[in-house]
Amino acid sequence: MIYIDVKGEVVASGNEWLYSWYGIQATSPSQITRALKGANGQPVTIKINSGGGDVFAGCEIYNELKSYSGEVTIEIHGLCASIASVIAMAGNCKMSPLGEIMIHNVSTSTSGDYRDMEHSVEVLKKANKTIANAYILKTGMSEEDAYKLMDKETWLTADEALELGLVDEIMYSDEKVDKSLLNSLKNNAITFCNTVGKIDNNLLAKFKNYKPKINHPVIKNNNQDDFLVQKNKAKLQLLKLKGGIQ
Structure with a gap:
């Protein structure tokens, strides 16, 4: 199975x-x-x-x-x-x-x-x-x-x-x-x-056009902490696009 x-x-x-x-x-x-x-x-x-x-x-x-x-x-x-x-x-x-x-x-x-x-x-x-x-x-x-x-x-x-x-x-x-x-x-x-609930299509379009400057953790000295920081910044930008914060 x-x-x-x-x-x-x-x-x-x-x-x-x-x-x-x-x-x-x-x-x-x-x-x-x-x-x-x-x-x-x-x-x-x-x-x-x-x-x-x-x-x-x-x-x-x-x-x-x-x-x-x-x-x-x-x-x-x-x-x-x-x-x-x-x-x-x-x-x-x-x-x-x-x-x-x-x-x-x-x-x-x-x-x-x-x-x-x-x-x-x-x-x-x-x-x-x-x-x-x-x-x-x-x-x-x-x-x-x-x-x-x-x-x-x-x-x-x-x-x-x-x-x-x-x-x-x-x-x-x-x-x-x-x-x-x-x-x-x-x-x-x-x-x-x-x-029931989804990511708004307009938000999807905005995010697809947004290009966060994220350094690959393997490429940049294998720095996982830097990768996570940059990922969190991208999440913050997504919230801004959604209008959740100013």
Whole structure:
């Protein structure tokens, strides 16, 4: 069994270096693609603890997992929110009794006149439809029910997620979902962002243009202290760019 982490912010390929530089966990499609290629068809377990992130990056990860030639098992170990919850729909899903799933609408920021606003509304609605498809395919729920969950920004415990069919099993338990029974009960009874928190895109752009004067610790007399001082200065500059300090 090969274990692959989906932890921290879900980011577009090429942005991982910034998060890694500051010790912030992040996962990109390219990282998952490399890991799956390395697994070479062997069974993989995807361990999720993520608040979400970039919609298109998350959808790419979902597609990579769905098209993988081997068996894919998803394990939700903690938070599985936003686009991370879409990734969780890509395989047989187990959830820790200590975990939570959060489902909500796609969001973005925009500016302009009323035409720009109306255009953004239409684009967001289509993005929501895209996201909803993952929940519908996994559970068999109606599009209307998926939209209701997203509109409410729904937080689900393991038991609640199991009842809806979003997960197949609660970890450390023998309880498994009977999807046919759940469907029967339901029939008889009645740049986008999809994330909890992330580094702002404008900040990312500013930081990419910022070039701190950091001397490589090996090149400059192997001075680790100097490297750490310069790294802390870079962190301070990042805070200034973010507006956290004056």
